[in-house]
Amino acid sequence: MEDPPSLNDKSNSYVEFIKAVYRTVDRPVTWLREKVVVPNRPDNVYYHQKFRRVPTIDECYTDDRVCHFEAQQQFNRDKKVDGEIVQLVRQRYKECLIAEQPDHTRKCAKLQADFLKVSENFCMKYADLGPLNNVKDAYMKQKHRMLWERRHGKVGTGMKNQDAL
Amino acid sequence: MQGAIPAAIRNRLLRAFASKVNLPKNAINQGILVLRSNPNNALQVVRQMSEHRTMHIKPSRWSWNRFKDFMHFYIMLGAIPAALVITYINLFIGPARLAEIPEGYVPEAHEYFPHPITRWLAKHVHKSYQQEYELMCHHIYEIEYEQKLRQAENRIKQKMAEKQDTQAYYYQPVSSRYERSIRDNAQADLEISGSV
Numbered sequence: 001m002e003d004p005p006s007l008n009d010k011s012n013s014y015v016e017f018i019k020a021v022y023r024t025v026d027r028p029v030t031w032l033r034e035k036v037v038v039p040n041r042p043d044n045v046y047y048h049q050k051f052r053r054v055p056t057i058d059e060c061y062t063d064d065r066v067c068h069f070e071a072q073q074q075f076n077r078d079k080k081v082d083g084e085i086v087q088l089v090r091q092r093y094k095e096c097l098i099a100e101q102p103d104h105t106r107k108c109a110k111l112q113a114d115f116l117k118v119s120e121n122f123c124m125k126y127a128d129l130g131p132l133n134n135v136k137d138a139y140m141k142q143k144h145r146m147l148w149e150r151r152h153g154k155v156g157t158g159m160k161n162q163d164a165l
Numbered sequence: 166m167q168g169a170i171p172a173a174i175r176n177r178l179l180r181a182f183a184s185k186v187n188l189p190k191n192a193i194n195q196g197i198l199v200l201r202s203n204p205n206n207a208l209q210v211v212r213q214m215s216e217h218r219t220m221h222i223k224p225s226r227w228s229w230n231r232f233k234d235f236m237h238f239y240i241m242l243g244a245i246p247a248a249l250v251i252t253y254i255n256l257f258i259g260p261a262r263l264a265e266i267p268e269g270y271v272p273e274a275h276e277y278f279p280h281p282i283t284r285w286l287a288k289h290v291h292k293s294y295q296q297e298y299e300l301m302c303h304h305i306y307e308i309e310y311e312q313k314l315r316q317a318e319n320r321i322k323q324k325m326a327e328k329q330d331t332q333a334y335y336y337q338p339v340s341s342r343y344e345r346s347i348r349d350n351a352q353a354d355l356e357i358s359g360s361v
Contacts, residue, residue, distance in 0.1 A: 037259075038259070041257060041259045043262070044258075044260075044284070045261050045264040046262070046264070046276055046279045046284075047263070047265070048266075048277070049294075063309075065305050066305050066309070069301065069302060069305050070302070
């Protein structure tokens with residue numbers, strides 16, 4: 001099935017007229033910006049900060065509060081980064097849906113699977129823990145999930161007999 | 166003399182005279198001030214020297230005037246200068262562009278932000294993330310140290326209370342730090358002033 005026709009292929013006098021009206025405003029402004037404003041600006045750069053990895057909460061002694069604090073800060077940063085990753089994947093999926101609207105089930109299937117996988121992993125690690133980013137709560141959640149999986153098998157396959165608990 | 170002036174003319178003259186004389190009934194019509202009796206005081210003396218000016222009784226314009234003052238203050242000295250400064254900064258300095266960190270270079274804290282105003286604040290006003298982080302780490306270290314000392318003390322007290330085998334009851338911890346300090350200060354005063 002071929003893509004629907006887009007305005008970039010062909011053109012008519014009406015479209016050309018509208019484009020010309022746009023250019024009367026855009027051309028002077030763009031010229032001023034590119035030739036006058038931007039060259040006279042100082043060329044500042046900024047960087048994305050890279051943080052060193054510190055021991056995680058499972059590598060800290062129980063009475064080492066400084067280690068706990070550093071693990072907590074690292075957890076907060078990782079949660080933000082993972083949240084942004086989920087946002088990016090979700091945004092890509094949404095854009096695909098909007099762009100391919102009648103054929104989205106077929107054309108966006110891979111992006112949908114990716115998004116569901118990524119958000120599932122995010123929720124496994126961070127969800128249902130309350131509003132405060134407590135790294136120990138997340139660690140305990142992981143421990144309980146591993147115990148549950150040891151007793152009942154993979155999450156999603158149902159509980160074995162209740163006596164096992 | 167009675168009949169010298171005709172009656173009509175006399176009445177008209179009398180009426181004209183009466184309307185100008187100092188009487189309260191004339192004053193109320195014309196709005197001038199008169200000599201009148203005041204039940205609170207004996208008499209109120211009032212001049213009739215000014216022009217016809219009265220107090221214009223109207224509601225207070227104080228709130229409206231204050232509103233105008235505030236409007237002028239916050240717009241002329243607040244919003245407009247701020248808008249001009251921010252426009253200038255956005256046009257002629259502009260945001261920074263993203264770049265890779267060069268090898269072996271440790272950027273300063275203010276080089277992690279794009280907007281010039283944020284960069285300036287990060288450079289001259291705020292503490293950096295690393296500074297606050299390390300301050301917190303040190304604070305936790307100190308507090309934890311004191312906590313552990315206190316916990317150890319409590320454990321020792323608990324054991325002493327359990328076993329009851331130490332002479333802790335009779336031991337008074339004495340420090341002569343303060344007495345020594347007083348003695349040294351007194352000696353210094355003696356040396357400086359010649360008397361206690």
